[in-house]
Amino acid sequence: MTQLPDTYESYWMETGTGPEYPALTGDLDVDVAVIGAGVAGISTAWELGRAGARVALLEADRLAAGVTGHTTAKLSAQHGLLYARLRKSFGAEGARQYAQSQQEAVDAVEQVATELGIDCELERVPAFVYMESADAVDQLRAEAEAAREAGLTASVVSDTDLPYPVAGAVRAEHQAQFHPRKYLLALVADLVGRGGVVHERTRIVSLDEGEPCRLTTEGGAQIVARDVVVATHYPVFDRALMFSRLEPHRELVVAGILPADQDPHGMYLTQERNTRSVRTAPYGEGERLLIVTGEKFKPGVGDVSERHERLAAWTEERFPDVRITHRWAAQDNTTTDGVPFVGPFHPGSRHVYVAAGFGGWGMSSGVMSGRLLCALITGGEPPWASLYDPRRLHPREAPSLLKVQGSVLKHFVGDRLRSSHVDTVDDIPPGAGALVRVGGRKCAVYRDESGATQAVSARCTHLGCLVLFNDAERAWECPCHGSRFAVDGSVLQGPAVRPLEPRPLPEGDESD
Structure with a gap:
C-alpha cells in the first residue's frame, strides 16, 4: 500500500x-x-x-x-481540450481572443521576472493534452486544428517523454512553469x-x-x-x-523526488482516469520534483483519503522511482460557459x-x-x-447553469431530509467528523484523537446549505458553493465570510 x-x-x-x-x-x-x-x-x-x-x-x-x-503552477494557454469548444460557443474570433490574452499573460510573467530580477524557477516547456485511448485521437486532431486557428503553435504527436505510451497528444509550444x-x-x-x-x-x-x-x-x-x-x-x-453560474471542484496533488534523467520535459494533462496532470520542478542536484494532480471531485463528497491513495498509487505505478514527499489539495471554480x-x-x-x-x-x-x-x-x-x-x-450556457443549480438544490433540500449522518456523538470515531442532530437541530461535530468533541452549526454561513466533513484535510466543506471551515468553525475559504457558530453539547448523553 x-x-x-x-x-x-x-x-x-x-x-x-x-x-x-x-x-x-x-x-x-x-x-x-x-x-x-x-x-x-x-x-x-x-x-x-x-x-x-x-x-x-x-x-x-x-x-x-x-x-x-x-x-500545480502550470503557466499555459493550453487549457485542456478547450479551443474546439470555444470555437463552437464563441466563434473563431472568441477562441482567438482567448488564446491571445492567455499567451500574452504567459509571456508577461517571463518579461516581468526578467525586468525585476525575480528568481521564480521559470522554465519554458511545451504543454501536452494526451489520451491513452485510440478512440480519442480524432478529438485530439480537432483540438489541435482549433488551437492553431486560434493562434497557438499546436500539433498532434504520438510520442512524448512520458514513461508510458499514449495514443496521441496535442503539443503546444512556448508555454511555461514556475514557482508561483x-x-x-x-x-x-x-x-x-x-x-x-x-x-x-x-x-x-x-x-x-x-x-x-x-x-x-x-x-x-x-x-x-x-x-x-x-x-x-x-x-x-x-x-x-x-x-x-460558478461550480466549485477540488483536485488532489502528490509530489515527490524523481531522478532528473526521468524528467518527462513538459507539462501533461489527460481527462482520462478522472484527470491526471503531470509536471516537474527544479529540486536538487540530479533530481526533479514530480507533481501529479487529479481525482477531481466536488467539495463535501467524502472519501478524500481514498482518493489521495488512488492518485499516489497511479503516480508510483507510472513513475516507479519516485519518492512521494508532499501531498495537498486545491480548489477552483468553473463558469457555466x-x-x-x-x-x-x-x-x-x-x-x-x-x-x-x-x-x-x-x-x-x-x-x-x-x-x-x-x-x-x-x-x-x-x-x-x-x-x-x-x-x-x-x-x-443554459444546460450547464441548470445542472449547477440542480446540484445545489439537491444538497440544499436532500441533505435536510436525512435524519442524520450518525445517530449519536458517541458514534464518531477519533479524528473524524459527522453531522448529528442535537437538541432538535443538526450540528457538525468533530472528535479529536484524545476523544474531545467540538460542535458547530452545520449550516454554511453563505446561503445555508449543510456542510460535510473532509476526512483527509479535517475540514467542513459546503457542497453547494465550496466554502470551507476549520473544525472550530473558522472560515478557511469563501464565499462565506462568517464562521460556523459554536454549538454546546449536553454532558453525558450528547445527542438525542
Missing part, C-alpha cells in the same frame, strides 16, 4: 516564504482596494501600482496562501516599494458601492476607494448572483470589478485578469474585454 505523508503541506508554501504584513487596524483612503491576494489580486494590484494608482491589497489570511499557494509564490511575493515587494499598502489577516465583510466605494473589515476598519476589485477566488459578495468572469461585477457596477471562475487555469488567467482589470480601471479596453465580461449571457 502507498505510504503518503502524514501532513498536508504544499511544496510552494514550504519553499516560498516571505515577510508578514500587518492586519489593518485603522481606516484607509486609496484609489483602488483589491480584495484577495492570490494570483489575480496580486497581479491586479501590481499592475495598478505600476500605472501610478494608490492601491490597498487586502487579504483575509496570508498572501498567495489559498488556491494560489496550492496550485516566489514570483508573486516579489511582485508584492515591488508594489510596496511603489507606495502600495498591503494588509494580511484583514477580512472584508461588507461593500457599499457608492461614489466612493466603502469597505468594512471584520474588525470594523473602514476603507474608502474610488474603485474596488473582488479577487477572492469565489466572490464574497452575492449581489452579482454568480453563485448560480467555460470562460472566466473578469470585468464589471454586475450590470449596475460602475466602480466594482471581479475576477473569478478560472476553471483550474488560474496562473495564466490570474495574470491576464490583472492586465485586463488595470486597463479597464485606468480607461482602456483590450479587444478581449467583452469575451470575459461577467455580464455576458450565452444560450449554450
Whole structure:
C-alpha cells in the first residue's frame, strides 16, 4: 500500500516564504482596494501600482496562501481540450481572443521576472493534452486544428517523454512553469516599494458601492476607494448572483523526488482516469520534483483519503522511482460557459470589478485578469474585454447553469431530509467528523484523537446549505458553493465570510 505523508503541506508554501504584513487596524483612503491576494489580486494590484494608482491589497489570511499557494503552477494557454469548444460557443474570433490574452499573460510573467530580477524557477516547456485511448485521437486532431486557428503553435504527436505510451497528444509550444509564490511575493515587494499598502489577516465583510466605494473589515476598519476589485477566488459578495453560474471542484496533488534523467520535459494533462496532470520542478542536484494532480471531485463528497491513495498509487505505478514527499489539495471554480468572469461585477457596477471562475487555469488567467482589470480601471479596453465580461449571457450556457443549480438544490433540500449522518456523538470515531442532530437541530461535530468533541452549526454561513466533513484535510466543506471551515468553525475559504457558530453539547448523553 502507498505510504503518503502524514501532513498536508504544499511544496510552494514550504519553499516560498516571505515577510508578514500587518492586519489593518485603522481606516484607509486609496484609489483602488483589491480584495484577495492570490494570483489575480496580486497581479491586479501590481499592475495598478505600476500605472501610478494608490492601491490597498487586502487579504483575509496570508498572501498567495489559498488556491494560489496550492496550485500545480502550470503557466499555459493550453487549457485542456478547450479551443474546439470555444470555437463552437464563441466563434473563431472568441477562441482567438482567448488564446491571445492567455499567451500574452504567459509571456508577461517571463518579461516581468526578467525586468525585476525575480528568481521564480521559470522554465519554458511545451504543454501536452494526451489520451491513452485510440478512440480519442480524432478529438485530439480537432483540438489541435482549433488551437492553431486560434493562434497557438499546436500539433498532434504520438510520442512524448512520458514513461508510458499514449495514443496521441496535442503539443503546444512556448508555454511555461514556475514557482508561483516566489514570483508573486516579489511582485508584492515591488508594489510596496511603489507606495502600495498591503494588509494580511484583514477580512472584508461588507461593500457599499457608492461614489466612493466603502469597505468594512471584520474588525470594523473602514476603507474608502474610488474603485474596488473582488479577487477572492469565489466572490464574497452575492449581489452579482454568480453563485448560480460558478461550480466549485477540488483536485488532489502528490509530489515527490524523481531522478532528473526521468524528467518527462513538459507539462501533461489527460481527462482520462478522472484527470491526471503531470509536471516537474527544479529540486536538487540530479533530481526533479514530480507533481501529479487529479481525482477531481466536488467539495463535501467524502472519501478524500481514498482518493489521495488512488492518485499516489497511479503516480508510483507510472513513475516507479519516485519518492512521494508532499501531498495537498486545491480548489477552483468553473463558469457555466467555460470562460472566466473578469470585468464589471454586475450590470449596475460602475466602480466594482471581479475576477473569478478560472476553471483550474488560474496562473495564466490570474495574470491576464490583472492586465485586463488595470486597463479597464485606468480607461482602456483590450479587444478581449467583452469575451470575459461577467455580464455576458450565452444560450449554450443554459444546460450547464441548470445542472449547477440542480446540484445545489439537491444538497440544499436532500441533505435536510436525512435524519442524520450518525445517530449519536458517541458514534464518531477519533479524528473524524459527522453531522448529528442535537437538541432538535443538526450540528457538525468533530472528535479529536484524545476523544474531545467540538460542535458547530452545520449550516454554511453563505446561503445555508449543510456542510460535510473532509476526512483527509479535517475540514467542513459546503457542497453547494465550496466554502470551507476549520473544525472550530473558522472560515478557511469563501464565499462565506462568517464562521460556523459554536454549538454546546449536553454532558453525558450528547445527542438525542
